[in-house]
Amino acid sequence: MPRPPTDAPHRSVPPAVGDRRPWTDVPPALRAALEQRLGAPVTRAVTCPGGFSPGVAAQLQLADDRRVFVKAVGSEPNTYAPELHRREARIAPVLPSHIPTPRLLTALDNHGWVVLTFQWVDGTMPTQPWRAPQLNRVLRALAALATAVTPTPPALSAVLPTAAESLADEFRGWRNLTQQRNAGLPLDGLDPWAAAHLDTLAELESGWTQAVRGDALAHCDLRADNILLTRQEVHLVDWARATLAAPWLDLLFLLAPAPLHGGLSPDTAFAAHPAAAEADPSDVTIALTALTGMLIDRSRRPPPPGIPTLRRFQAVQARTALQWLRRRRLPHHS
Numbered sequence: 001m002p003r004p005p006t007d008a009p010h011r012s013v014p015p016a017v018g019d020r021r022p023w024t025d026v027p028p029a030l031r032a033a034l035e036q037r038l039g040a041p042v043t044r045a046v047t048c049p050g051g052f053s054p055g056v057a058a059q060l061q062l063a064d065d066r067r068v069f070v071k072a073v074g075s076e077p078n079t080y081a082p083e084l085h086r087r088e089a090r091i092a093p094v095l096p097s098h099i100p101t102p103r104l105l106t107a108l109d110n111h112g113w114v115v116l117t118f119q120w121v122d123g124t125m126p127t128q129p130w131r132a133p134q135l136n137r138v139l140r141a142l143a144a145l146a147t148a149v150t151p152t153p154p155a156l157s158a159v160l161p162t163a164a165e166s167l168a169d170e171f172r173g174w175r176n177l178t179q180q181r182n183a184g185l186p187l188d189g190l191d192p193w194a195a196a197h198l199d200t201l202a203e204l205e206s207g208w209t210q211a212v213r214g215d216a217l218a219h220c221d222l223r224a225d226n227i228l229l230t231r232q233e234v235h236l237v238d239w240a241r242a243t244l245a246a247p248w249l250d251l252l253f254l255l256a257p258a259p260l261h262g263g264l265s266p267d268t269a270f271a272a273h274p275a276a277a278e279a280d281p282s283d284v285t286i287a288l289t290a291l292t293g294m295l296i297d298r299s300r301r302p303p304p305p306g307i308p309t310l311r312r313f314q315a316v317q318a319r320t321a322l323q324w325l326r327r328r329r330l331p332h333h334s
Contacts, residue, residue: 020047020053020054020055020056020057021054021055021056022045022047022056022058023042023045023047023056023058023060023070023072024045025056025074026056026072026113026115027111027113029110029111030072030108030110030111030113030115033108033110034070034106034108034115034117037105037106037108037117038062038066038068038105038106038117039064040062040063040064040066041062041063042060042061042062042063043061043062043063044060044061045058045059045060045061045070046058046059046061048069049125050125050225051225051226051238052307052309052310052313053071053073053081053084054073054077054078054081054305054306054307055071055072055073055074055081055306056070056071056072056073056115057069057070057071058070059120060117066120067120068105068117068118068119068120069102069117069118069119069120069121070115070116070117070118071085071115071116071118072085072113072114072115072116073085073113073114074111074112074113075112075113077305077306078304078305078306078307080304081306082112082113082114084240084241085114085116085240086109086114087240087241088104088116088238088239088240089104089107089109089114089116090159091156091159091160091239091240091242092104092116092118092239094153094155094156094158094159095156095239096148096149096153096156098148099145099148099149099236100141100233100234100235100236101235101236101237101239102118102119102120102121102235102237103118103119104116104117104118105117105118105119118237121228121230121235121237122230123228123229123230123235124228124229125224125225125227125228125229126138126224126227126229128224128258128259129258129259129260129261130224130258130259130260130261130264131261132261132262132264134229135260135264135269137229137234138227138229138234138254139251139269139273140234141233141234141236142250142251142254142273142275143273143274143275145217145236145250146216146247146248146250146274146275147274149216149217150214150215150216150217150247151215151216152215152216152217152244156217157215157244160217160242160243160244161243161244162213162243162244162245163209163212163213163214163218163220163243163244163245163246163249164209164212164213165243166220166241166243167208167212167220167243167290167294170294170298171205171208171290171291171293171294172205172290172293172294172297173205173290173292173293173294173295173296173297173298174198174201174202174204174205174289174290174293174296174297175202175205175206175293176293176297177190177198177202177293177296177297178198178199178202181198189300190296191296191319191322193322193326194296194322197330200330201289201293201330202293204285204286204289204330205286205289205290205293207286208286208287208289208290210283211246211280211282211283211284211286211287211290212245212246212249212283212287213245213246214244214245214246214247214249215244216244216245216246216247216249217242217244218242218243218244218245218246218247218249218250218253219236219239219241219242219250219253220241220242220243220245220249220250220253221238221240221241221253222236222250222253222254223253223254223257223258224258226238246279246283246287247275248270248273248275248276248279248284249287250275251270251273251275251276252270252284252287252288252291253291255269255270255324256288256291256292256320256321256324256325257291257295257316257317257318257320257321258317258320259316259320266324267324267327270284284328285325285328285329285330288321288324288325288328289325289330291321292318292321292322292324292325295314295315295317295318295321296318296322298311298314299311299312299314299315299317299318
């Protein structure tokens with residue numbers, strides 16, 4: 001589905017890649033079942049760039065000249081990845097039709113594998129670091145999305161968790177680091193400002209569930225490799241982590257950790273965006289604190305199986321988010 005951006009990526013931005021597997025790794029019985037569902041055999045499979053799934057992500061060319069996008073993963077090497085595909089299989093069919101996203105064509109779950117097939121979108125991922133024209137296109141698309149799906153339609157909200165449920169494990173990074181420090185474990189490499197304000201950051205982070213509450217549809221994994229730009233539309237893909245949250249949460253996920261080119265500013269872009277018009281600044285600071293803590297905490301862990309570049313990618317994101325957080329006024333900040 002995605003093609004690489006037309007400009008070469010900035011050297012400070014590591015590639016978002018997992019250990020991609022070829023289409024032929026999918027069990028033959030599942031490949032045959034998919035061809036039967038699609039009504040034509042697969043004549044060619046081309047692996048697509050981007051993303052972190054340790055599985056298959058490919059364009060399939062069919063004998064009747066159609067193209068589809070397939071993503072497939074087994075329980076090896078990462079046992080968590082199939083569950084993300086199963087979540088997406090539950091969410092994708094009930095996404096409102098007016099949301100620009102590829103439509104799920106079929107889902108198969110057997111032989112330890114989950115195989116999802118989507119409409120093909122001939123688009124490109126945004127250039128990184130973000131350039132103003134592309135970023136502005138995406139920001140306009142997020143504004144339209146927030147208007148269109150707030151509140152979230154009942155059929156969709158019935159299958160979505162709240163942010164408090166879906167992010168409970170991730171949004172406790174500062175508290176995890178505090179526990180490590182209190183246990184006498186070294187925090188080697190932690191930013192000096194973060195280390196000096198660790199208790200304040202952990203206390204602030206603890207209020208995140210109230211800060212991000214809401215009934216808007218949030219993608220909750222919004223970054224450049226989950227966006228496809230066509231001439232006319234901005235498509236958001238990979239909805240496995242979708243939640244019910246504040247209408248500005250996706251804006252924060254997009255801007256806080258993103259490398260921006262030239263004079264682009266996350267502060268300015270966030271404050272000017274319609275989705276953030278009614279956002280409480282203290283809630284935004286709390287959510288930014290929790291997001292930054294998650295990235296820092298996760299970046300310090302060993303890489304998950306099959307996703308060797310993830311921690312390096314998160315470390316770059318963490319540094320960018322921390323820069324924004326330091327510019328905001330923290331409660332109890334001395």
